[in-house]
Amino acid sequence: MDIVPDRNTPVPQLIVQWAYTGIRLALSCAGVTVGFVTFFEVLIVLLRPDIVDKDNRARIVPTVELLDQYDFVVIGAGSAGAVLANRLTENKNWTILLLEAGGDERVISDLPVMTYNLVNTDMDWKFKTESSSAYCKGMVDNQCHWTRGKSLGGSSSLNYMLYVRGNRRDYDNWRDSGNPGWGYDDVLPYFKKAENMTIPGLRESPYHGTSGPLTVENPRYEHPMQGYFSNAMSEMGYHEVDVNGKTQTGFNRPQTTTRNGLRCSTSKAYLRSTADRRNLHISTNSLVHKILIDKTTKTAYGVEFVRENVRHIVRAKKEVILSAGAIESPKLLMLSGIGPKDHLEEVGIKVIHDSPGVGQNLQDHIMIGGLTFLIDAPYNPSTTTLADVTDFVVKREGHLYGTGFCEILAFVNTR
Numbered sequence: 001m002d003i004v005p006d007r008n009t010p011v012p013q014l015i016v017q018w019a020y021t022g023i024r025l026a027l028s029c030a031g032v033t034v035g036f037v038t039f040f041e042v043l044i045v046l047l048r049p050d051i052v053d054k055d056n057r058a059r060i061v062p063t064v065e066l067l068d069q070y071d072f073v074v075i076g077a078g079s080a081g082a083v084l085a086n087r088l089t090e091n092k093n094w095t096i097l098l099l100e101a102g103g104d105e106r107v108i109s110d111l112p113v114m115t116y117n118l119v120n121t122d123m124d125w126k127f128k129t130e131s132s133s134a135y136c137k138g139m140v141d142n143q144c145h146w147t148r149g150k151s152l153g154g155s156s157s158l159n160y161m162l163y164v165r166g167n168r169r170d171y172d173n174w175r176d177s178g179n180p181g182w183g184y185d186d187v188l189p190y191f192k193k194a195e196n197m198t199i200p201g202l203r204e205s206p207y208h209g210t211s212g213p214l215t216v217e218n219p220r221y222e223h224p225m226q227g228y229f230s231n232a233m234s235e236m237g238y239h240e241v242d243v244n245g246k247t248q249t250g251f252n253r254p255q256t257t258t259r260n261g262l263r264c265s266t267s268k269a270y271l272r273s274t275a276d277r278r279n280l281h282i283s284t285n286s287l288v289h290k291i292l293i294d295k296t297t298k299t300a301y302g303v304e305f306v307r308e309n310v311r312h313i314v315r316a317k318k319e320v321i322l323s324a325g326a327i328e329s330p331k332l333l334m335l336s337g338i339g340p341k342d343h344l345e346e347v348g349i350k351v352i353h354d355s356p357g358v359g360q361n362l363q364d365h366i367m368i369g370g371l372t373f374l375i376d377a378p379y380n381p382s383t384t385t386l387a388d389v390t391d392f393v394v395k396r397e398g399h400l401y402g403t404g405f406c407e408i409l410a411f412v413n414t415r
């Protein structure tokens with residue numbers, strides 16, 4: 001992004017400009033070369049206390065306060081783990097340890113438009129796909145980034161925030177394949193319980209909830225392109241629908257997991273509100289290496305993790321809950337002796353339980369990047385001016401509140 005200073009500068013903008021120049025001078029004197037993101041981060045820290053949210057941030061337990069034993073040990077503080085830790089600690093009789101490999105979220109992760117800037121940072125596991133002749137062929141060494149969140153909030157702290165539930169038939173298929181309790185009518189009450197729908201007109205819908213911790217909105221900033229997309233969809237015969245309502249086919253402005261225009265990660269929704277719960281210990285920068293399992297009873301009784309280069313073992317009186325995400329959960333199971341026998345033996349892991357399905361059947365949606373075409377009314381979204389930064393830090397509006405990737409969301413019939 002380029003910073004383009006403006007000539008007729010109003011006062012709030014001057015403040016931002018001075019802060020910007022000051023920070024740049026200070027840093028360049030210190031011999032540090034830093035990009036726009038760092039400057040922006042410092043500006044946010046200085047001028048947006050609502051994003052810094054100092055008083056509500058999740059309380060991180062110091063190593064000396066860690067206990068030897070908890071009722072529940074939850075591995076991974078992502079979309080699933082943050083919710084579990086919150087819900088379990090509602091019962092004051094239980095103690096819970098939440099272990100997270102990453103740290104707290106960076107302030108820039110609050111900005112939808114900064115999502116791309118989080119790839120390949122400390123908030124990402126920086127996974128890459130294997131070199132292949134079948135996919136990722138336009139990429140260096142035929143490898144794609146496989147972004148996964150590594151911080152409180154997990155992938156919800158760097159995902160695209162689109163709030164889209166599965167199709168009714170997806171859940172009904174799960175139920176009908178032998179999973180009672182997973183049909184759409186069974187899961188709908190939980191979607192509603194989680195949600196605080198703020199979009200006018202949807203708050204009264206039987207498909208939405210308004211008293212949950214996860215805020216759902218439309219993006220605060222409407223891009224000038226939005227109208228063109230809507231018109232095109234209408235011309236194709238599609239209607240505006242609630243994609244999380246009765247039928248999915250159609251289009252609309254996206255529903256996003258944002259609050260006041262900023263990312264509402266599961267950490268913001270479920271962990272920041274637990275700061276005063278003494279029965280929850282959140283331990284960041286804690287990489288779990290193994291789940292400890294009793295060989296005879298095949299019961300998990302604890303975990304082994306490393307924090308600040310020191311190995312720790314904690315025991316779980318009731319349960320160990322594995323919520324480390326689609327890549328790391330099966331990997332941890334295998335490291336702990338649960339997985340395909342032949343493969344585990346091949347790499348020298350003692351088999352506790354032969355389970356051929358572990359690590360199989362990974363599913364993901366494909367995405368294309370780089371599709372570029374010219375339109376009649378050119379608009380260049382890639383230049384961020386100082387005025388945009390001012391709008392964001394001072395007026396709390398403007399295109400830095402945009403998603404930067406989705407103006408209209410549509411489900412179309414391809415058959």
Ligand SMILES: Cc1cc2nc3c(=O)[nH]c(=O)nc-3n(C[C@H](O)[C@H](O)[C@H](O)COP(=O)(O)OP(=O)(O)OC[C@H]3O[C@@H](n4cnc5c(N)ncnc54)[C@H](O)[C@@H]3O)c2cc1C
Nearest residue numbers: 076078079080101150154155159160161162288324325328
């Ligand atoms: C770039 C991107 C964009 C996306 N966009 C959307 C979207 O717009 N809408 C949508 O609905 N979904 C989206 N998703 C998917 C969605 O974010 C994930 O499906 C969801 O967050 C997964 O939740 P989870 O709890 O299974 O895992 P995660 O949220 O990934 O949490 C796993 C956590 O476990 C931690 N962990 C892993 N291993 C260990 C270990 N050994 N020790 C300790 N901690 C560990 C990780 O650091 C992480 O914090 C997107 C995902 C990505 C990556």
Ligand SMILES: *[C@@H]1O[C@H](CO)[C@@H](O)[C@H](O)[C@H]1NC(C)=O
Nearest residue numbers: 087088089090091092093094
């Ligand atoms: C907590 O324990 C007390 C005493 O054993 C019991 O009376 C109470 O019902 C328990 N609370 C919950 C939520 O289980």
Ligand SMILES: *[C@@H]1O[C@H](CO)[C@@H](O)[C@H](O)[C@H]1NC(C)=O
Nearest residue numbers: 196197198210211212213215
């Ligand atoms: C839901 O969001 C609205 C609008 O931001 C807010 O006023 C209300 O307090 C929220 N409700 C809950 C339960 O957090």
